[in-house]
Amino acid sequence: MNSWRLRALRIAIALLPVLAFAVGTPLLNHVEPRIVGLPLNLAWIILWILLTPLCLLAIERLRNVKT
Amino acid sequence: MLSSALAGRIALSIVAVVIAGTIAFALLNLKRGRVDPTEYAIGGRSFGTIFLWVLLAGEIYTAFTFLGAAGWVYLHGAAAYYIPAYGAIGYLVGYALLPRIRRLGAERGLVTAPDLLANYYRSPRLGVLAAILYVILALPYVTLQLSGLQIVLSSAGYGWLDGAIGAAVAFTAIALFTFTAGLRGTAWASLVKDGLVLAVVLFAGIALPIHFFGSLGGMFAQLQRTNAALLTLPTGDAPFGQVWFITTVLFTGIGFYMGPHSIAATFSARSDNTLRRNAMLLPLYSIVLIVIFFAGYAALLLVPGLHGHAADQSFLLVIARYYPPWVMGFVAGAGALAALVPSSALILASAAIVVRNIVRPAFPGRIDERHETMAMRVAVIAISAAALLAWWLAPETLGSLLLVYYSGITQFLPGVVGAAFGLRLRGIAVTLGLAAGVVTAALLTYVLAHLGFNPGFGGLIANLLVVALVEWLAPKTKTSPPMANSSFEAPTTD
Numbered sequence: 001m002n003s004w005r006l007r008a009l010r011i012a013i014a015l016l017p018v019l020a021f022a023v024g025t026p027l028l029n030h031v032e033p034r035i036v037g038l039p040l041n042l043a044w045i046i047l048w049i050l051l052t053p054l055c056l057l058a059i060e061r062l063r064n065v066k067t
Numbered sequence: 068m069l070s071s072a073l074a075g076r077i078a079l080s081i082v083a084v085v086i087a088g089t090i091a092f093a094l095l096n097l098k099r100g101r102v103d104p105t106e107y108a109i110g111g112r113s114f115g116t117i118f119l120w121v122l123l124a125g126e127i128y129t130a131f132t133f134l135g136a137a138g139w140v141y142l143h144g145a146a147a148y149y150i151p152a153y154g155a156i157g158y159l160v161g162y163a164l165l166p167r168i169r170r171l172g173a174e175r176g177l178v179t180a181p182d183l184l185a186n187y188y189r190s191p192r193l194g195v196l197a198a199i200l201y202v203i204l205a206l207p208y209v210t211l212q213l214s215g216l217q218i219v220l221s222s223a224g225y226g227w228l229d230g231a232i233g234a235a236v237a238f239t240a241i242a243l244f245t246f247t248a249g250l251r252g253t254a255w256a257s258l259v260k261d262g263l264v265l266a267v268v269l270f271a272g273i274a275l276p277i278h279f280f281g282s283l284g285g286m287f288a289q290l291q292r293t294n295a296a297l298l299t300l301p302t303g304d305a306p307f308g309q310v311w312f313i314t315t316v317l318f319t320g321i322g323f324y325m326g327p328h329s330i331a332a333t334f335s336a337r338s339d340n341t342l343r344r345n346a347m348l349l350p351l352y353s354i355v356l357i358v359i360f361f362a363g364y365a366a367l368l369l370v371p372g373l374h375g376h377a378a379d380q381s382f383l384l385v386i387a388r389y390y391p392p393w394v395m396g397f398v399a400g401a402g403a404l405a406a407l408v409p410s411s412a413l414i415l416a417s418a419a420i421v422v423r424n425i426v427r428p429a430f431p432g433r434i435d436e437r438h439e440t441m442a443m444r445v446a447v448i449a450i451s452a453a454a455l456l457a458w459w460l461a462p463e464t465l466g467s468l469l470l471v472y473y474s475g476i477t478q479f480l481p482g483v484v485g486a487a488f489g490l491r492l493r494g495i496a497v498t499l500g501l502a503a504g505v506v507t508a509a510l511l512t513y514v515l516a517h518l519g520f521n522p523g524f525g526g527l528i529a530n531l532l533v534v535a536l537v538e539w540l541a542p543k544t545k546t547s548p549p550m551a552n553s554s555f556e557a558p559t560t561d
Binding site for chain 1: 145148151152153155156158159162163282283284285287288291295298299300302309312313316317320343346347348350351353354357360
């Protein structure tokens, strides 16, 4: 991959948590179905708190890819 | 049942031991010897992953978070989810931004946030404006911590002792500690604080719901029966509704690291990789907030009917009612540290700003490097005294100033991002944009209160428009891009 595409890919990955938190949460504005007893919207937030470090890890890995 | 006087004595004694122990631990870990201003204000640019973890996350989650997040959930339910949401976005922005800021700081000998702007844009005027704004915005934030401290100590006193006096005493102790210890001491204290806060939060958020409702699921099932409307956001542009959520999460997230103490913490980092590694780990810190939400929801079911600021005490009331005083002692001890330690970081950053970006430009050549550390120490005491006095005399006014804290500091974003990414903006454009942004945000907050969207966003749009307009109108000069050997000499401190 060339460096331009790598950069675009990293930005796209960075946008995933941003959209998930800022737009996803208000759209998934429901209690049901409850996930392991938690309301859906709260479970969604917890899921993305756990996924955000993985997104950053992926971005960091891509930073070190030789172009 | 113990008398309230005895319970108060037990709990407050534990709080006192927790605070004194934390200060003693931090002081014991300090190196002896001469302290230059870079060491005092930003730990000599030597901090590794653990110190940065506590400074870049722990110092942002203050007593306001500790009590306020539970209070928010108690009053507004799902609207409180904006707090972990903007935090995670803040860490993403930090991953891209902070290593660049650190590099500029190390190359050019920068210590404070206004140093960064004044040096990069070669505009001492911008430095002074930024410095004054930062101090005006930071002071109410410190007094808010004092109010938080008062709530914690009043709860731990069981009505036996007025929290205000205790808050003033504890705050004076932390001011003297900051005077002595500098940022390295604050970082050590922060380590203790975060450990204790984590223990207390896990107890309150996990043990409370299981104790009273059998399980977390049991608690939410009951909430759904009694408070179903709280578990989702109001629709559309209602107060704390969906539009408010989206704008607030985005706006507060991008401004997450614009606080003066966050920029100072960034300069304290040893390397770019330390900051990047941190950004990857920091989102996990938000789990603490989720657990605080559980405590807030439990409090809503156990001590219903609190309104306004009283809701901030909700989970302390649960502890006071259902647990022995020694438990209250540790919970309140953690709460007190959550107020005191971030205050210390904020006061220290403000003191460095006052000395380097207000006093030094006003009296050129009067404060040389040897005297700079002492000047910062004096400023620490002066700012602490001002905060204490302002809190004592006019807490209401300051509370309303705080409404613009995040709206205000985020207006620094264009200038800081421009510097970090090497944009060739003019100092005058950034200066006028900053002023326009702060004024617009303040007007939207105070004059047109209760918008369906975040008022800071309006300010940021005005800010960017002014920057673009000035850049477009300004005469095209053949200036070179801002370089390290600028005419405005960065105060070097190596």
